[in-house]
Amino acid sequence: MNFRIAVIPGDGIGPEIVTEAMKILDRVGAVYGHTFTYKKLLMGGASIDVHGVPLTEETLAEAKNSDSVLLGAVGGNVGNSRWYDGAPETRPEAGLLGIRKGLELFANIRPAWLYKELADACPLKKEIVGDGFDMVIMRELTGGLYFGERHTRVENGVRKATDTLVYDENEIRRIAVKAFEIAGKRSGKLISVDKANVLDSSRLWRAVVEETAKEYPDVAVSHMLVDNCAMQLVLSPGQFDVVLTENMFGDILSDEASEITGSIGMLPSASLGETKLGLYEPSHGSAPDIAGKDTANPIATILSAAMMLRYSFDLDEEADAVEAAVQKVLTEGFRTGDIYSEGCRRVGTREMGSLIADRI
Amino acid sequence: MNFRIAVIPGDGIGPEIVTEAMKILDRVGAVYGHTFTYKKLLMGGASIDVHGVPLTEETLAEAKNSDSVLLGAVGGNVGNSRWYDGAPETRPEAGLLGIRKGLELFANIRPAWLYKELADACPLKKEIVGDGFDMVIMRELTGGLYFGERHTRVENGVRKATDTLVYDENEIRRIAVKAFEIAGKRSGKLISVDKANVLDSSRLWRAVVEETAKEYPDVAVSHMLVDNCAMQLVLSPGQFDVVLTENMFGDILSDEASEITGSIGMLPSASLGETKLGLYEPSHGSAPDIAGKDTANPIATILSAAMMLRYSFDLDEEADAVEAAVQKVLTEGFRTGDIYSEGCRRVGTREMGSLIADRI
Numbered sequence: 087m088n089f090r091i092a093v094i095p096g097d098g099i100g101p102e103i104v105t106e107a108m109k110i111l112d113r114v115g116a117v118y119g120h121t122f123t124y125k126k127l128l129m130g131g132a133s134i135d136v137h138g139v140p141l142t143e144e145t146l147a148e149a150k151n152s153d154s155v156l157l158g159a160v161g162g163n164v165g166n167s168r169w170y171d172g173a174p175e176t177r178p179e180a181g182l183l184g185i186r187k188g189l190e191l192f193a194n195i196r197p198a199w200l201y202k203e204l205a206d207a208c209p210l211k212k213e214i215v216g217d218g219f220d221m222v223i224m225r226e227l228t229g230g231l232y233f234g235e236r237h238t239r240v241e242n243g244v245r246k247a248t249d250t251l252v253y254d255e256n257e258i259r260r261i262a263v264k265a266f267e268i269a270g271k272r273s274g275k276l277i278s279v280d281k282a283n284v285l286d287s288s289r290l291w292r293a294v295v296e297e298t299a300k301e302y303p304d305v306a307v308s309h310m311l312v313d314n315c316a317m318q319l320v321l322s323p324g325q326f327d328v329v330l331t332e333n334m335f336g337d338i339l340s341d342e343a344s345e346i347t348g349s350i351g352m353l354p355s356a357s358l359g360e361t362k363l364g365l366y367e368p369s370h371g372s373a374p375d376i377a378g379k380d381t382a383n384p385i386a387t388i389l390s391a392a393m394m395l396r397y398s399f400d401l402d403e404e405a406d407a408v409e410a411a412v413q414k415v416l417t418e419g420f421r422t423g424d425i426y427s428e429g430c431r432r433v434g435t436r437e438m439g440s441l442i443a444d445r446i
Numbered sequence: 447m448n449f450r451i452a453v454i455p456g457d458g459i460g461p462e463i464v465t466e467a468m469k470i471l472d473r474v475g476a477v478y479g480h481t482f483t484y485k486k487l488l489m490g491g492a493s494i495d496v497h498g499v500p501l502t503e504e505t506l507a508e509a510k511n512s513d514s515v516l517l518g519a520v521g522g523n524v525g526n527s528r529w530y531d532g533a534p535e536t537r538p539e540a541g542l543l544g545i546r547k548g549l550e551l552f553a554n555i556r557p558a559w560l561y562k563e564l565a566d567a568c569p570l571k572k573e574i575v576g577d578g579f580d581m582v583i584m585r586e587l588t589g590g591l592y593f594g595e596r597h598t599r600v601e602n603g604v605r606k607a608t609d610t611l612v613y614d615e616n617e618i619r620r621i622a623v624k625a626f627e628i629a630g631k632r633s634g635k636l637i638s639v640d641k642a643n644v645l646d647s648s649r650l651w652r653a654v655v656e657e658t659a660k661e662y663p664d665v666a667v668s669h670m671l672v673d674n675c676a677m678q679l680v681l682s683p684g685q686f687d688v689v690l691t692e693n694m695f696g697d698i699l700s701d702e703a704s705e706i707t708g709s710i711g712m713l714p715s716a717s718l719g720e721t722k723l724g725l726y727e728p729s730h731g732s733a734p735d736i737a738g739k740d741t742a743n744p745i746a747t748i749l750s751a752a753m754m755l756r757y758s759f760d761l762d763e764e765a766d767a768v769e770a771a772v773q774k775v776l777t778e779g780f781r782t783g784d785i786y787s788e789g790c791r792r793v794g795t796r797e798m799g800s801l802i803a804d805r806i
């Protein structure tokens with residue numbers, strides 16, 4: 087089969103880690119008889135440098151026209167980059183928001199699990215972690231405060247800023263359906279997170295999740311308030327399997343969940359819509375400080391490519407092979423600097439990519 | 447001196463823990479020659495049972511008319527309490543929101559520190575915790591999503607819910623001023639948390655914090671995105687001293703921060719406005735499951751009373767005495783069930799209160 091992938095290296099370590107993910111895809115192609123053709127696109131700071139804007143219409147059109155999108159990372163150091171001089175719509179991260187909305191990628195899937203080999207890096211105590219944890223945060227990605235109307239006005243000489251949190255039942259239902267489906271394939275346990283004791287949007291969220299639940303009698307659904315969830319993640323991460331939540335809460339909770347694994351450099355993500363076209367990117371950022379040094383960990387991006395094989399191309403066997411190869415290099419003791427511990431073998435970005443490719 | 451305190455026992459363990467806090471205040475009165483007179487008021491479920499609403503005009507008027515308010519906790523088990531049958535405005539927690547707004551308590555101060563004696567209960571590893579941590583979360587309490595316009599409407603047959611996040615510069619400045627003042631008295635380090643890469647309200651927040659900073663050249667201010675803050679709290683809590691943030695982010699982050707101490711039953715809070723009148727309550731909830739069993743930990747409420755002595759009555763010496771007495775019972779090894787560990791002496795709610803009172 088032939089798959090056309092839009093590749094957006096982005097900024098910082100983006101180009102390096104994306105190169106390793108392509109190395110892996112090429113290896114998968116060679117072994118399993120597929121062709122992956124890449125179309126490189128600019129986004130974020132890289133696009134600002136060339137086009138003056140973080141995302142052009144052409145880039146969005148090319149992405150739409152591909153079978154799937156692989157993204158490195160966007161953004162720079164806010165304090166010392168020209169990219170941040172202008173209005174928010176002109177900054178690197180606006181490209182990310184623009185492509186999510188433009189491709190209607192409403193479901194952000196962020197797994198957070200504890201790697202047995204890297205358990206020592208987990209900031210939580212052994213007693214808390216127990217046998218480890220393995221959860222998926224499902225974050226709504228194209229609604230809520232991120233995309234509601236906003237404005238800043240001067241009223242009677244006083245500056246006043248407004249953002250709007252809007253959800254309609256269809257936006258809630260489509261992500262709820264995805265969450266129930268994923269929960270059904272996993273442990274059958276779904277926790278929906280909201281702030282229903284305060285927000286109207288949360289009360290509608292909860293009602294629609296309850297309605298959707300009727301179609302999935304095998305999934306046990308419960309509701310948790312967002313403040314409580316922020317506590318429970320630290321107190322007992324093992325209680326979570328699939329967590330469903332709206333855009334802003336998901337932003338906060340998915341980052342908290344990644345961090346409690348202690349190895350955010352290992353965590354992939356997928357952003358999906360109604361079609362097979364998805365956007366796949368590591369959970370970590372662009373780490374401008376270590377860019378170009380061949381030290382970044384490419385594994386999160388490589389595992390994002392594996393998610394692409396699985397969700398966009400239905401190549402489950404190939405995805406399994408990539409994940410197994412990653413597991414193998416870990417078991418063999420290879421580590422990039424961010425996950426290095428005594429007694430392991432330290433390797434750079436490129437070598438890590440090659441080691442994984444060799445094991446497919 | 448004579449101080450009139452409005453006492454709101456509330457629901458669940460509220461009455462028990464508030465009783466112990468009054469025991470402490472009475473002891474302080476006897477030792478230092480003050481009189482505290484209490485006016486008991488109903489709020490939350492207790493008020494619903496009697497008046498059908500969680501907060502009456504009379505209760506609010508009585509609270510306004512006092513020198514300060516001491517609160518236990520409000521709320522019950524959402525799943526199995528009649529209190530939750532009606533609309534949100536009729537539920538116990540609405541009483542809390544109503545009194546915050548009614549008394550214009552815009553600054554919620556929630557300290558989160560690690561007790562040396564209870565360090566074993568901390569869910570974070572020793573390497574992460576290092577020499578411990580001691581931070582204060584300053585949460586704006588009467589603006590943002592909590593109090594913006596909201597509605598749920600059916601448009602073209604589709605239910606759609608809207609909440610509004612509004613801040614004007616005066617609302618931001620008054621809490622920023624309080625945060626800079628508190629930071630100045632502590633380490634001189636203030637971190638303001640927002641989502642300025644997405645929200646207009648956050649950009650105004652950041653701008654006003656920067657403007658306010660000019661008046662406090664001795665305080666070093668920096669800005670952190672809310673998603674990053676949720677990670678950093680777990681990764682390196684020791685980096686935080688004073689954290690300033692808006693209402694909803696503060697709700698989430700202050701709960702996360704309390705939880706990483708491992709002893710939320712020990713953490714007080716204060717909600718302040720422009721006058722000396724404040725509302726003081728424990729950081730934990732009403733714990734209906736253990737209500738009336740004489741097992742609840744009264745220390746968070748007792749330390750909230752100490753904050754009242756300090757912030758509302760300017761009785762610093764008396765506040766110090768209460769805090770020292772709490773420290774003493776811990777050092778002597780007395781523990782309620784929630785903080786019990788082997789080798790300590792387990793005591794009930796009332797005994798803990800008496801032990802602390804005896805040491806003042």
Ligand SMILES: CC(C)[C@H](C(=O)O)[C@@H](O)C(=O)O
Nearest residue numbers: 179180182183337643644673
């Ligand atoms: C860069 C930013 C706008 C973005 C978000 O908040 O969605 C990022 O934090 C993420 O989670 O992908």
Ligand SMILES: CC(C)[C@H](C(=O)O)[C@@H](O)C(=O)O
Nearest residue numbers: 283284313539540542543697
């Ligand atoms: C009960 C609820 C409305 C309240 C809030 O969200 O403010 C509580 O969580 C708190 O933090 O005091």
